[in-house]
Amino acid sequence: MEIPVMVGAGLVVIGVGIGIGKIGGSAMEAIARQPESYGKIQTAMLIAAALIEGIGFAALFAV
Amino acid sequence: MQRFLSHYYLSDMHRKITVKTITLLLFLVSFTGFAGGDAEKGDQKSEIKEYIQHHLKDSYDFSLLSYTTDSGEHKYIGAPLPIILWDNGLKVFSSSKFHHGETVAEVDGNFYKQYHSKIYKTDAEGTINYDADHHPTNVKPLDFSITKGVVMILITGLLMFFLFRGLARSYATNGGIAKGVGRFFEPIVLYIRDDIAVPNIGKEKYMKYMPYLLTVFFFIWFLNIFGLTPLGVNVTGNIAVTACLALLTFLLTNFTGTKDYWKHIFDPLGDSMPWYAKIPLYIILIPIEVLGIFIKPFSLLIRLYANMQAGHIVLMSLIGLMFIFKSWIGSPMSFGLAFAISLIEILVALLQAYIFTMLSALYFGFAAETHDHAEEHEGEIQHL
Numbered sequence: 001m002e003i004p005v006m007v008g009a010g011l012v013v014i015g016v017g018i019g020i021g022k023i024g025g026s027a028m029e030a031i032a033r034q035p036e037s038y039g040k041i042q043t044a045m046l047i048a049a050a051l052i053e054g055i056g057f058a059a060l061f062a063v
Numbered sequence: 064m065q066r067f068l069s070h071y072y073l074s075d076m077h078r079k080i081t082v083k084t085i086t087l088l089l090f091l092v093s094f095t096g097f098a099g100g101d102a103e104k105g106d107q108k109s110e111i112k113e114y115i116q117h118h119l120k121d122s123y124d125f126s127l128l129s130y131t132t133d134s135g136e137h138k139y140i141g142a143p144l145p146i147i148l149w150d151n152g153l154k155v156f157s158s159s160k161f162h163h164g165e166t167v168a169e170v171d172g173n174f175y176k177q178y179h180s181k182i183y184k185t186d187a188e189g190t191i192n193y194d195a196d197h198h199p200t201n202v203k204p205l206d207f208s209i210t211k212g213v214v215m216i217l218i219t220g221l222l223m224f225f226l227f228r229g230l231a232r233s234y235a236t237n238g239g240i241a242k243g244v245g246r247f248f249e250p251i252v253l254y255i256r257d258d259i260a261v262p263n264i265g266k267e268k269y270m271k272y273m274p275y276l277l278t279v280f281f282f283i284w285f286l287n288i289f290g291l292t293p294l295g296v297n298v299t300g301n302i303a304v305t306a307c308l309a310l311l312t313f314l315l316t317n318f319t320g321t322k323d324y325w326k327h328i329f330d331p332l333g334d335s336m337p338w339y340a341k342i343p344l345y346i347i348l349i350p351i352e353v354l355g356i357f358i359k360p361f362s363l364l365i366r367l368y369a370n371m372q373a374g375h376i377v378l379m380s381l382i383g384l385m386f387i388f389k390s391w392i393g394s395p396m397s398f399g400l401a402f403a404i405s406l407i408e409i410l411v412a413l414l415q416a417y418i419f420t421m422l423s424a425l426y427f428g429f430a431a432e433t434h435d436h437a438e439e440h441e442g443e444i445q446h447l
Contacts, residue, residue, distance in 0.1 A: 039258065043262075050422065
């Protein structure tokens, strides 16, 4: 394990964290505005979060 | 005034006591941190690391727990499993011949040895030859062994078969009303139908995909939950298992793909452009779309594998920390963390099963899409 690789993976994970955080935050705002479309928003949120999460895992496994 | 003073005095005392307690705690933690020789600690760390790596891998015997006796002998509690090899003819023998990877097994004059959880053909002494990159150069026979993971898959399959077969029968005899454990599973089945399959695939075609979606959901969920029990299996954290599941989704998507699905890939712009304008765009677009066919199931397999693997590593590491700290402060702390992570893992077990089913349904929805369906959607948007 080399240090640059680990730092790079850490940077990717920071990005992934910010991304998923933004998705979660936006979903909460959207649900607060339109509580009746809770189900649809949650599904869309989970799909987007899962797709971003994949990138994070790819980075972690590159280490 | 007096009340104010006494209050002030009390809160001040409180603060002092808190500061003292924290200092004492920190002192104790630092003290216990340095207790015990460094050499012993290093030994233990590498042992725990080895233990975790062993847990993550599939193994040839179903050992529930192992310990070392005072005389330094390794004892295992569990059962050996059959090993099936194809090496110029079928070789079937019990994994107890390996003595947990410690000895060479002799079968019909051939010698086999386990090295890093893989079986290699060796000579009588069990020598393993390495190439320049320290990879073994020995012959690797085709391995169809019933390993721990395979046993767990078979058990889950049988469990699901008898559970849902019984449920179906109870519906028939009970006038279409769920009975017993069916009252727990009925809402889940209905959820998959009404909130996963129908919205993503469409009302006309969802029935075709329902058996697969239900099977894959319960299969992943049950195996994830089994991974959290003391059985110590890690089936969904095995990349071969998730790869097979993703392969099934891939095959189903592409073999049930309609004309419009393939048109989406090879002619995404349709009639909205003259052919000569499409050419420069399609040089980029079509390779991306074709890659997308493979990337979709690949992301499925990586997601499930990585999530379960990471969960197991975190959980095992926290449990290992208890033995590294060996103190009245460190160990309960890591126990609490391990407990909290276990609760999160129960959620993750369900969530990953849901995500896999959800995304599979989404991909089936792309495959089952017909032109009429797309027009319907456009109509909806205009209507809104």
